[in-house]
Amino acid sequence: MTRNLVIIGAGMASGRAIEHLLDTAPDNWNITLFNAEPRGNYNRLMLSPVLAGEKTYEQIVTHDDAFYTDNGINCRFGEKVIAVDRARKVVVGEKGEVPYDKLVFGTGSNPFMIPLPGHDLPGVIPYRDLEDTERMMSLGARPGAKAVVIGGGLLGLEAAAGMAAQGVDVTVVHIMGHLMERQLDEAAGYLLKKSLEAKGIKVLCRANSKEILADDQGHARALLLDDGTELPCDLLVMAVGIRPNVKLAQEAGLAVGKGIHVDAQMVTSDPDILALGECVEFDGAIFGLVAPLYDQAKVLARTLAGEEAAFVNREVSTKLKVTGCDLFSAGDFAEGEGREDIVFRDPARGVYKRLVIEGDRLIGAVMYGDTADGAWFYSLIKDGSSIEEMRDTLIFGPAAQGGASADPLSAVAALPPDAEICGCNGVCKGTIVEAIQGGAPDLGAVRAKTKASASCGTCTGLVEQLLQVTLGDDYAAPTAQPMCGCTDLTHEDVRRLIKTKPLKSQEAVWQELGWKTRNGCHSCRPAVNFYLLADWPLEYRDDPQSRFVNERKHANIQKDGTFSVVPRMWGGVTTAGELRAIADAAEKYNAKTVKVTGGQRIDLLGIRGEDLPAIWADLNEAGLVSGHAYSKGLRTVKTCVGSDHCRFGTQDSTGLGIKLEKALWGSWTPHKVKLAVSGCPRNCAEATCKDVGVICVDSGYQVGVAGAAGMDLKETERLADVPTEQEAIDLTIAFVQLYRENAKYLDRPYKWVAKVGLDWVKEKVVTDRESRAALIERFELSQSIYRKDPWAEHAAKPAAYQPLADLTLEAAE
Amino acid sequence: MSWIDIASVEDIPLRGARKIRTALGCVAIFRTAEEEVFAASDTCPHKAGPLSDGIVHGQRITCPLHNWVFDLNTGQAIGEDAAIPTYPVRIEAGRVLIDASRLTARKVA
Numbered sequence: 066m067t068r069n070l071v072i073i074g075a076g077m078a079s080g081r082a083i084e085h086l087l088d089t090a091p092d093n094w095n096i097t098l099f100n101a102e103p104r105g106n107y108n109r110l111m112l113s114p115v116l117a118g119e120k121t122y123e124q125i126v127t128h129d130d131a132f133y134t135d136n137g138i139n140c141r142f143g144e145k146v147i148a149v150d151r152a153r154k155v156v157v158g159e160k161g162e163v164p165y166d167k168l169v170f171g172t173g174s175n176p177f178m179i180p181l182p183g184h185d186l187p188g189v190i191p192y193r194d195l196e197d198t199e200r201m202m203s204l205g206a207r208p209g210a211k212a213v214v215i216g217g218g219l220l221g222l223e224a225a226a227g228m229a230a231q232g233v234d235v236t237v238v239h240i241m242g243h244l245m246e247r248q249l250d251e252a253a254g255y256l257l258k259k260s261l262e263a264k265g266i267k268v269l270c271r272a273n274s275k276e277i278l279a280d281d282q283g284h285a286r287a288l289l290l291d292d293g294t295e296l297p298c299d300l301l302v303m304a305v306g307i308r309p310n311v312k313l314a315q316e317a318g319l320a321v322g323k324g325i326h327v328d329a330q331m332v333t334s335d336p337d338i339l340a341l342g343e344c345v346e347f348d349g350a351i352f353g354l355v356a357p358l359y360d361q362a363k364v365l366a367r368t369l370a371g372e373e374a375a376f377v378n379r380e381v382s383t384k385l386k387v388t389g390c391d392l393f394s395a396g397d398f399a400e401g402e403g404r405e406d407i408v409f410r411d412p413a414r415g416v417y418k419r420l421v422i423e424g425d426r427l428i429g430a431v432m433y434g435d436t437a438d439g440a441w442f443y444s445l446i447k448d449g450s451s452i453e454e455m456r457d458t459l460i461f462g463p464a465a466q467g468g469a470s471a472d473p474l475s476a477v478a479a480l481p482p483d484a485e486i487c488g489c490n491g492v493c494k495g496t497i498v499e500a501i502q503g504g505a506p507d508l509g510a511v512r513a514k515t516k517a518s519a520s521c522g523t524c525t526g527l528v529e530q531l532l533q534v535t536l537g538d539d540y541a542a543p544t545a546q547p548m549c550g551c552t553d554l555t556h557e558d559v560r561r562l563i564k565t566k567p568l569k570s571q572e573a574v575w576q577e578l579g580w581k582t583r584n585g586c587h588s589c590r591p592a593v594n595f596y597l598l599a600d601w602p603l604e605y606r607d608d609p610q611s612r613f614v615n616e617r618k619h620a621n622i623q624k625d626g627t628f629s630v631v632p633r634m635w636g637g638v639t640t641a642g643e644l645r646a647i648a649d650a651a652e653k654y655n656a657k658t659v660k661v662t663g664g665q666r667i668d669l670l671g672i673r674g675e676d677l678p679a680i681w682a683d684l685n686e687a688g689l690v691s692g693h694a695y696s697k698g699l700r701t702v703k704t705c706v707g708s709d710h711c712r713f714g715t716q717d718s719t720g721l722g723i724k725l726e727k728a729l730w731g732s733w734t735p736h737k738v739k740l741a742v743s744g745c746p747r748n749c750a751e752a753t754c755k756d757v758g759v760i761c762v763d764s765g766y767q768v769g770v771a772g773a774a775g776m777d778l779k780e781t782e783r784l785a786d787v788p789t790e791q792e793a794i795d796l797t798i799a800f801v802q803l804y805r806e807n808a809k810y811l812d813r814p815y816k817w818v819a820k821v822g823l824d825w826v827k828e829k830v831v832t833d834r835e836s837r838a839a840l841i842e843r844f845e846l847s848q849s850i851y852r853k854d855p856w857a858e859h860a861a862k863p864a865a866y867q868p869l870a871d872l873t874l875e876a877a878e
Numbered sequence: 879m880s881w882i883d884i885a886s887v888e889d890i891p892l893r894g895a896r897k898i899r900t901a902l903g904c905v906a907i908f909r910t911a912e913e914e915v916f917a918a919s920d921t922c923p924h925k926a927g928p929l930s931d932g933i934v935h936g937q938r939i940t941c942p943l944h945n946w947v948f949d950l951n952t953g954q955a956i957g958e959d960a961a962i963p964t965y966p967v968r969i970e971a972g973r974v975l976i977d978a979s980r981l982t983a984r985k986v987a
């Protein structure tokens with residue numbers, strides 16, 4: 066006895082279900098298949114290769130006309146179902162009714178369109194079906210065509226890469242900090258962005274769309290971002306997500322949440338109606354990838370056949386179908402107790418792998434560049450197998466299992482002589498070993514002889530291991546201190562590589578220099594943040610989250626968690642009005658202590674974190690700005706009264722001090738920087754123990770540098786004597802910039818000068834005038850961004866200083 | 879469990895933290911990656927440093943006062959015999975939800 070089965074939607078899920086039905090019980094059902102699209106089943110996933118010109122539509126059709134005819138399926142393609150009458154058990158199509166015994170919803174999902182002004186203009190499309198694909202392909206025929214894609218997820222990037230392959234000028238606009246943030250972590254997102262950019266695709270992250278602008282004909286012509294940027298486009302593709310298509314089911318009175326509710330047998334709240342695919346919600350989950358949908362199709366077919374089966378939601382893995390962007394991600398990164406990361410990077414090949422382990426199980430994997438082991442990791446995740454035994458070598462994949470040693474030395478020893486060690490200079494293992502056996506005893510000698518590790522330096526570790534393998538105990542490994550446990554490179558190496566490679570983001574540093582952790586630690590990250598902003602003031606944006614709390618909150622944290630507030634007093638000079646404002650603020654915000662500091666200004670101690678924006682706003686009003694008493698940056702410029710008042714004063718030491726402070730304030734430096742200017746050699750401002758100290762004399766200015774009066778005590782060394790105030794200022798700025806560009810993080814100038822030598826500093830700052838001018842120019846460029854009051858900026862957004870929520874106000878139970 | 883919506887995930891800086899007031903004292907909500915949050919006591923067991931003011935790296939937090947480092951999954955201090963309590967928290971549709979059953983309960987007299 067055949068019964069009537071009606072299926073709404075000829076999609077990926079229902080297509081698979083039909084196959085299973087025909088396999089098990091071909092004659093039981095009289096099937097009617099509705100599809101709103103004017104065609105039958107095709108492989109929706111493969112639209113991207115069609116777009117990229119790698120396949121034709123014909124090649125991706127899964128069920129052709131012959132299939133439907135041979136199997137006696139009544140096709141109602143191009144006809145939408147407009148209602149389901151459950152009382153009469155009929156489906157109402159646009160061209161008429163069909164009765165059913167069993168009904169299946171496979172209506173898929175609708176692309177979500179952000180309701181930006183202009184989202185409904187012609188020229189704005191989603192990416193879902195063949196029509197959308199054809200719209201995008203038609204752009205390729207137009208020379209100079211431009212497209213903007215909103216959304217840096219799987220779909221958006223496939224759309225972007227496909228159009229780019231057709232010769233379209235494509236920009237991707239993504240709201241999050243990195244691409245495909247659901248599937249990838251930042252490191253893999255960075256590599257993906259790099260690969261896409263290499264294909265000529267522009268990628269803007271953290272970009273907020275504001276409006277789609279129309280031309281005279283009312284067609285979309287550009288996307289406007291909220292920072293004012295206009296991105297011209299002939300076509301705008303929105304690929305920001307999907308919503309289960311539940312309208313019809315809802316109108317028919319089925320239970321619907323985010324999707325159509327189904328049980329594990331794929332039955333809806335009506336026992337004669339089943340549903341599967343992206344339109345359903347099962348156990349709180351909705352679906353966006355085909356793997357689980359295929360499982361649903363199997364279960365649905367068995368349920369219809371009256372057999373027992375239950376759907377189980379399992380882990381999915383993702384790959385991006387863009388040629389040359391090899392990525393893989395599977396499992397869970399977002400939740401779980403007691404997890405551990407294993408990270409592997411091979412910068413030369415652009416490879417990144419990260420495994421997430423919980424207890425003795427693998428629960429997540431992200432890979433970029435080399436995804437050959439993806440399937441193996443995925444099966445470990447799915448099966449929940451114990452990885453206890455192979456933990457140490459797990460990241461090297463299945464090939465490394467089975468007794469192979471993980472000792473890096475034996476790995477190097479095992480390399481064949483023609484294995485390339487230094488990618489930059491094309492030096493292979495044999496050449497290096499020969500050089501060592503021919504009498505090169507250390508890294509420097511190997512470098513000189515073979516050029517290995519003489520360029521980017523990332524193979525230095527390998528060369529050292531070769532020295533060790535070849536010379537055995539005769540080789541004494543160098544004792545250079547790595548920055549921290551996250552890398553084997555020294556601060557100096559990292560600074561050099563940031564400049565030469567060049568590296569302009571934290572992710573670039575982590576990846577290209579092979580960091581062993583996800584994003585550094587409290588010790589290396591502040592250093593890397595400083596190196597990047599010092600070397601790339603325009604390209605790199607300072608990252609407050611990589612700063613110690615004092616620099617992030619622009620106040621000094623105290624042992625009880627309160628803060629101290631020190632306004633700047635230029636050159637130690639203040640006014641009655643400023644003092645009044647400070648006194649008012651001290652009272653209003655209950656400063657526990659008001660203290661004159663050793664740096665000629667006033668410290669308000671014991672201010673509550675929540676009050677900081679308010680006290681800053683009050684102080685700003687009186688013209689007071691941050692004194693940066695918390696920063697690795699310019700602290701104070703102490704002065705004495707000088708020629709204005711003092712009977713011995715030779716020059717205007719107060720005035721010079723103020724000028725220096727106004728020039729240097731706000732700049733970030735490797736460690737704090739303190740200056741002083743004394744009006745005569747009596748030196749009342751203690752200038753001879755500062756980072757830079759100027760002593761005024763009749764003939765001009767004696768500029769000394771590299772003094773210390775903290776943990777060490779050291780007199781300044783004379784940089785130069787100069788006749789004019791302007792030259793004293795120039796030398797100071799050039800010196801500070803040279804220090805910013807070269808010193809190791811947390812070396813005060815006296816430590817740094819001891820390493821590089823005062824002669825070298827004099828050469829760069831005093832004798833070589835071109836170099837001096839260039840240093841000053843680079844300092845000014847950096848100051849065009851950093852010479853501003855952070856208090857004013859933060860006082861404008863006080864919310865960040867308040868608790869996020871107050872649960873003590875929530876009623877219990 | 880009783881999940882309470884406390885904020886948008888965007889309100890917590892990436893690789894940063896914010897604190898919330900609760901019946902058990904301040905609790906810090908850490909955001910380690912775009913879509914990953916943790917919740918733990920804001921108070922360092924060493925000398926009560928405010929952990930939400932520390933540096934977030936990987937799935938760890940470093941206390942701002944004397945650099946003790948805690949694993950956010952377990953609350954265990956690395957290399958110290960100490961730990962901070964952790965609390966269930968999750969992200970749903972861009973919102974941060976915390977299990978408030980322990981955090982709002984009044985102390986039984």
Ligand code: SRM
Pocket residue numbers: 621622623629631660661662663664665666667668694700701737739773774775776777813
């Ligand atoms: C407030 C002040 C003491 C005072 O009441 O006078 C002070 C207070 C602190 N000093 Fe200082 N130093 C202060 C003048 C000095 C001076 C004297 C000077 O500037 O003329 C020195 C010696 C000169 C020098 O800089 O070397 C000084 C050498 C240090 C050192 C040792 C630095 C070194 O390289 O040897 C540290 C530790 C560090 O920076 O690593 C330090 C660190 C600190 C810290 C930031 C400790 C900390 O990390 O919490 C203190 C912050 C207290 C707070 O919350 O405000 N403080 N400190 C002075 C603020 C000056 C200002 O107006 O900004």
Ligand SMILES: Cc1cc2nc3c(=O)[nH]c(=O)nc-3n(C[C@H](O)[C@H](O)[C@H](O)COP(=O)(O)OP(=O)(O)OC[C@H]3O[C@@H](n4cnc5c(N)ncnc54)[C@H](O)[C@@H]3O)c2cc1C
Pocket residue numbers: 073074075076077078079099100101102109110111112113144145146147171172173174192193194220223310313341342343344352353354355356358384386
């Ligand atoms: C370009 C692209 C690339 C993708 N790449 C991948 C990938 O690499 N890997 C992966 O796992 N997933 C991928 N996906 C997602 C995958 O295609 C979907 O998960 C899958 O197609 C969903 O299947 P479905 O049967 O639920 O819905 P669909 O395949 O969308 O089918 C639903 C059908 O129902 C029809 N319909 C809806 N309402 C009605 C109505 N009232 N009357 C009649 N017909 C109706 C629609 O017209 C549609 O044809 C991709 C998606 C796209 C768009």
Ligand code: SF4
Pocket residue numbers: none
């Ligand atoms: S001398 Fe020591 S105790 Fe005094 S302010 Fe400076 S750092 Fe603090």
Ligand code: FES
Pocket residue numbers: 922923924925926927941942943944945946
């Ligand atoms: S208070 Fe946290 S480490 Fe000391």
